[in-house]
Amino acid sequence: MNLHVTGTQAAADGFVCRATDSLWTAIERALDNGFGLVFVTGGDGEALGRLTLGDLRQALREGAHLGNASLSGIVRPGSLDDADSPVAPVLDARRRIVGIEKRPGAAFLPVAEPDLSHAELRNLMDAFLSTWISSTGDYITRFETSFAARTGMSHGVATSNGTVSLHLALAALGIGPGDEVIVPDLTFAASANVVIHLGATPVLVDGDPLTWCVSPEAIERAITPRTRAVMPVHVFGRPAPMTEIRDLALRHGLFVIEDCAEAHGASYDGQPVGSFSDVASFSFFANKIVTTGEGGICVTNDADLARRMRMLRDHGMRPERRYWHEEAGYNFRMTNLQASIGCAQLDRMDAFLNMRRKVHEGYEAALGHLPGIAFPPPMPSRHAPVTWFSCALVPAEARPRLIEACRQANIDLRPFFHGLSSMPAYRRYARKCPESARLSACGINLPTSRKVDAQTTARIAEIFASVLTGGGG
Numbered sequence: 400m401n402l403h404v405t406g407t408q409a410a411a412d413g414f415v416c417r418a419t420d421s422l423w424t425a426i427e428r429a430l431d432n433g434f435g436l437v438f439v440t441g442g443d444g445e446a447l448g449r450l451t452l453g454d455l456r457q458a459l460r461e462g463a464h465l466g467n468a469s470l471s472g473i474v475r476p477g478s479l480d481d482a483d484s485p486v487a488p489v490l491d492a493r494r495r496i497v498g499i500e501k502r503p504g505a506a507f508l509p510v511a512e513p514d515l516s517h518a519e520l521r522n523l524m525d526a527f528l529s530t531w532i533s534s535t536g537d538y539i540t541r542f543e544t545s546f547a548a549r550t551g552m553s554h555g556v557a558t559s560n561g562t563v564s565l566h567l568a569l570a571a572l573g574i575g576p577g578d579e580v581i582v583p584d585l586t587f588a589a590s591a592n593v594v595i596h597l598g599a600t601p602v603l604v605d606g607d608p609l610t611w612c613v614s615p616e617a618i619e620r621a622i623t624p625r626t627r628a629v630m631p632v633h634v635f636g637r638p639a640p641m642t643e644i645r646d647l648a649l650r651h652g653l654f655v656i657e658d659c660a661e662a663h664g665a666s667y668d669g670q671p672v673g674s675f676s677d678v679a680s681f682s683f684f685a686n687k688i689v690t691t692g693e694g695g696i697c698v699t700n701d702a703d704l705a706r707r708m709r710m711l712r713d714h715g716m717r718p719e720r721r722y723w724h725e726e727a728g729y730n731f732r733m734t735n736l737q738a739s740i741g742c743a744q745l746d747r748m749d750a751f752l753n754m755r756r757k758v759h760e761g762y763e764a765a766l767g768h769l770p771g772i773a774f775p776p777p778m779p780s781r782h783a784p785v786t787w788f789s790c791a792l793v794p795a796e797a798r799p800r801l802i803e804a805c806r807q808a809n810i811d812l813r814p815f816f817h818g819l820s821s822m823p824a825y826r827r828y829a830r831k832c833p834e835s836a837r838l839s840a841c842g843i844n845l846p847t848s849r850k851v852d853a854q855t856t857a858r859i860a861e862i863f864a865s866v867l868t869g870g871g872g
């Protein structure tokens with residue numbers, strides 16, 4: 400509650416419910432404003448209190464009906480003053496809400512948050528009420544078709560996560576013992592794990608200093624007579640030079656499996672990532688640009704391969720002959736519930752990309768002048784990156800202090816992945832990867848969500864400045 404506005408003030412629209420509104424209205428509004436709460440007003444417009452999604456969930460658990468016109472019965476007296484609220488109402492002399500003040504630091508700011516609106520909730524309820532809650536249902540088909548189309552591909556095969564989609568792609572291409580697959584050293588471990596689980600060997604390749612992805616030259620140097628496939632990863636939303644990688648793979652008779660887990664919407668040479676390879680895989684984990692909670696998809700233009708992936712995804716069972724297994728397959732299926740969330744997310748994908756780009760630009764403006772802080776190098780014009788996590792490079796020795804100082808201020812920062820070669824699980828495959836080691840030592844992921852505004856970036860800049868100039872942390 401604030402009569403004297405100190406922070407960023409915004410319009411109260413979307414944050415206010417009347418005491419006579421239903422629980423459902425409050426839930427939708429709390430989702431749509433992105434802060435997970437609403438302020439409740441009485442008959443004269445006076446502020447009565449605050450309701451968080453946690454309060455609304457508790458009311459449901461205690462038996463309240465979604466359609467009940469009774470927010471007044473739920474709202475706690477005094478809740479307007481809660482110090483841990485990320486937003487507070489600005490009140491006039493008659494306690495009417497005239498605006499909203501955002502208060503960065505009041506509540507924990509995670510590095511990533513799923514952006515879930517009333518649209519995802521309505522789809523999810525629809526899927527639930529249809530009773531098609533397993534892996535058959537309208538949303539699955541719609542999600543597969545829409546996602547493949549968005550990537551410019553003919554077939555989409557949705558899976559339970561972005562690790563098994565990589566696994567499925569490699570398995571369908573027949574990768575197995577004795578085969579080598581070229582994988583970047585700087586990636587999330589899943590990219591290499593699936594190769595190992597199929598009995599093949601990941602050949603770890605260093606990243607390029609400009610793109611951070613594997614370069615065609617580095618791939619070419621790693622090719623041996625046993626190489627069967629290459630798995631470029633568009634790390635942190637930065638697209639690898641796919642035209643050249645595809646041409647190189649063609650010349651050497653190699654499969655290409657693009658790992659697009661972190662790069663929904665990125666493109667190279669005007670073509671979306673995921674459209675350059677035999678199979679491309681995406682993840683829809685909750686920290687990804689588009690999420691289904693857990694989830695993944697394989698996209699391809701090859702109808703036979705799509706058929707084979709569908710069969711392997713479903714225990715290796717022939718679709719037209721129930722319980723007849725051509726080979727030992729897997730259960731890698733996505734549920735209709737997951738897909739229902741995904742359909743709503745896909746409709747909002749352009750807005751997500753826009754929001755993420757603006758958040759990253761905000762960090763560049765706020766932190767760019769600080770000593771020792773750098774941002775990912777701008778990519779040549781053929782690469783069109785997206786922001787997954789906003790990334791910055793900081794002095795390696797200062798990174799733990801920066802992370803700790805932000806943690807003290809309720810702000811979550813994450814270090815980059817460790818280079819795979821540096822970890823015990825991949826010792827057998829380790830190679831010298833100096834670029835990956837450098838990035839891994841200096842890189843941080845900054846909170847990237849619609850909660851991040853100019854006030855947040857200014858606050859982080861203040862903390863960074865204090866740590867980097869020896870004043871704190």
Ligand SMILES: Cc1ncc(COP(=O)(O)O)c(C=O)c1O
Pocket residue numbers: 560561562563586587589590632658660661682683684693694695
């Ligand atoms: C590059 C990369 N590949 C694969 C995955 C695995 O995806 P999932 O978490 O959906 O299994 C991730 C997810 O974090 C990733 O970042």
